[in-house]
Amino acid sequence: MNIGNQKVVSITYKLQEGNKSGEVVQEVDNKEPFVFLFGAQQVLPDFEMNLKDKAVGDLFEFGVQSDSAYGPVDENAIVNLPRTMFEADGKLGEIVKVGNFLPMKDQEGNPLQGLVLEIADEHVRMDFNHPMAGKDLFFSGEVLDVREATAEELEHGHAHGPGGHHH
Structure with missing residues (x-):
């Protein structure tokens, strides 16, 4: 199954400032992966665009320019x-x-x-700027899981269960 709208996606990733050799800002491993509902505007649009159509086991590396991330410093x-x-x-x-x-x-x-x-x-x-305002971002990681979102997840606009939202 490929990543697309109304799919719950689980990934690992490393976020670095600037590019592949930049300072590591955040790392998410497979013990506590990042889980989100694709297409629910929970992540940066360029982040989603770069993951679209990927499948379980796919690796990814991509940059997001500051203007498409958290914008310039205000x-x-x-x-x-x-x-x-x-x-x-x-x-x-x-x-x-x-x-x-x-x-x-x-x-x-x-x-x-x-x-x-x-x-x-x-x-x-x-x-009060976002801590990453004015900075280019670089993501690398792996797709761990892709599944259909449940009706409840679609209604609530976010993933439920392990790694997702708990009510």
């Missing part, structure tokens, strides 16, 4: 927030350190993560 997503937002009883929380990602919410209550860039007397400088 300078408007780098902001100074009042230091008092991060304080309790006049002291910064322990996790507020340069280089740490902090779980936060936007004005509509949607979760997002910000990277602490700087801690100043009056503000904390945060970067």
Whole structure:
């Protein structure tokens, strides 16, 4: 069976920054493979395009340019927030350190993560860009399994079971 719409796909992969010799950002092995519903807009479009029609046992290697991945760095997503937002009883929380990602919410209550860039007397400088914004990506891996999605998976828009979503 080949990868295509309404198929549940299980893969291993290695994600590297830039190209095949770039820094390894993430590795997913066959003990806990990445499982997703193809065509459900859960992964980057170029990622899906490069896996389409592959079958169990097929190996893959491909790059995704930054503009087709997480886009360029948006300078408007780098902001100074009042230091008092991060304080309790006049002291910064322990996790507020340069280089740490902090779980936060936007004005509509949607979760997002910000990277602490700087801690100043009056503000904390945060970067809300995706960590891979402005970076080309390189994926390599193997297709472990391809199966038909169940009616429930199609209705819910994601894979269930091992490696997938659990309700």
